[in-house]
Amino acid sequence: MTKGLWDRETVATMLMAAYAPLAIVWLWFDGVDGAARLVLALVISGGWHLVFMLARAQPPSLAGAISALAVAMLAPEELGLIRLTLGISFGAVMGELIFGGWGRNVVNPATVTLSFLGFGFPAFGWPEFVQPVIWAVLPAAAIGVATGVMPAAVIAGAAVVTGLAAAAGLPLVPVLPAAGIVLVLLVCDPVTSAATALGRWLNGAFFGGLVCLFAYGWDGAAPLQMAVAAALLSSLAAPLFDEAAIEMWHLRRRRRLGRS
């Protein structure tokens, strides 16, 4: 049989290509510190993939490198080797590998890692990004959407809600850069975001709504912390949005056709 391209590793490769502009610009400005964090995250994540390959015959995935990039970019600063190792291990194992690997997980392993580090070690500060890194989100999203590996409706849903909130006068300007990076790196993961058209709009809108809510009412939190918390909650709610979307699709068909 002649074969198409879109197996699991092709999708992971296309995602890596999409994130390449963001990763390059971030490494350019973050220098050796960033590179060291990325290497550490790659080694730990790769190690756990190897363990699960040996223990459960689970083929490793390039998606582990994407999670490592997200963790290296977004993890709280000055955590130290042990805490970072603990966080990455928790995220990779509990967030992804015990479910059967990338494609069967319900929460993005990087989101799990960042939430674990954020809640577990609240004293450490969250990173801030320079303007070029923030703007590099745009080509990343454009490549991801153009190749079909990132859900455009999630981005559109988040943009509509945050746009409306900003127009209504909410103080979103400090939060938006971090929210944009988290949206592209964590929320747009094709596996853990909603998988139906309506569900994706709701998923994006919910993330945008949570970012607005936190920006309005969460005093003392860093913008990135708010965005990561919003990403965690929205990915937990994604199956609910899918279920609702499928139920509505089903009802619409029943009304129009009399059966499904």
Next chain:
Amino acid sequence: MMPCLAIGAGLSPRIQSPCVTGPDGQEHITEEAGITAPAGAALRVEMLVGEGEGVAHGQPVARCRDHPEVCFTAPMAATVASIRLHPGRKLSEVVLFRDSGGDSHHHPTQAETPAALRRLMQGAGLWQSLRRRPFGGMPAPSETPSALVVMAADTRPHAPDPRRALKGHEEAFSRGLAALATLTEGPVILCQSRGDALFDKGLAGGRITTVGTGPRHPQGLAGFHIHAHTPAALDCPVWDIHAEDVAALGDLLATGHVAATRLVRVAGAALRESRVYRTQPGADLRGLSQSLMLPGPHILLSGSALDGRQAHWLGANDRQVTALPREAAPGKRHWFLTALTRSALPKPVIPTSALTQAFGAALPAVALVRALASGDDETAMKLGVLSLLEEDVALADYVLGGEADLARLLRAALDRIAAEFAS
């Protein structure tokens, strides 16, 4: 005209093949032909002729043991060369050698009532060109469909254009369509590519509606149109039929003779040149392709590169022959590496736009794939699996690199549903 699935929905997979050369639709009757059971079906038959006997074109050669009124007919005047049956008298193949200048069998053309039309179609071997959903296969002789879908569009890569197949047979098509409409009291839907209307508006009392299809696959498959306009259910079977077979019915009603040829495209990467022939049903695939082949090992498929299967004879409902280079057997991996990476579960499917479009953006593709993979038949039924057959998921299988094995999962789900819900 009702709207098509969605604007621009679907994909255009590029399957390598040389351009069409030679006369368009040249008649090419192969010296051998085979009568086989429809794909996936195991039909118990009673032979009406023996080996070595001569048969006229259109003469019944075998009939179903369970439904004796349904006959298999000879696709050309021929001598019966061999009869192969599986245990239980299940039809494997009947091989025919062509007799040039042989006769054509005349069927009685009185088909004023639906019952008489059924008898005519079943006796003339046209019943096999009907396909029912759910579950596939030809319908039971007495079944009444809740809707009938006629496909005058085909978007499989390198499929011959049904409009070309109907050229010169427009009147027969209208006659056949009007007759077919009497078999159901439900809607009759004609799916056609953009272009002129294929029948007069008042035909069959205006019961026939037209649905437009786009150029991308799978918009030219019956399954997604049935799903969109008249979904099949356990108690609401829906039939579909190719427009060329409807024209053949029209010809049969007018003349009493079964159509001798159908339009078939021979394509694929293992060919020097591609051709569009008019050939007999059950034609010998080697006979059709031998003069066109490139040197080297190859395989011949009856059907398209997406949903075809390796065969010797052209399938009952196939209109494509695909010749592909035979791929070398993959090198043997080290057993330790295989043990490490080949877990029992198939690799998961990642939701992408490609997957959504492979289902014509007609249904929640990811949810359906997950339901099939996990064996959740009730959810799969809710999502419309009863309207689909293997050919409808072939594009998704292709897009996903063949790892998801959706056609096999779909067949397993349909078999389970047939056993658990439909009995």
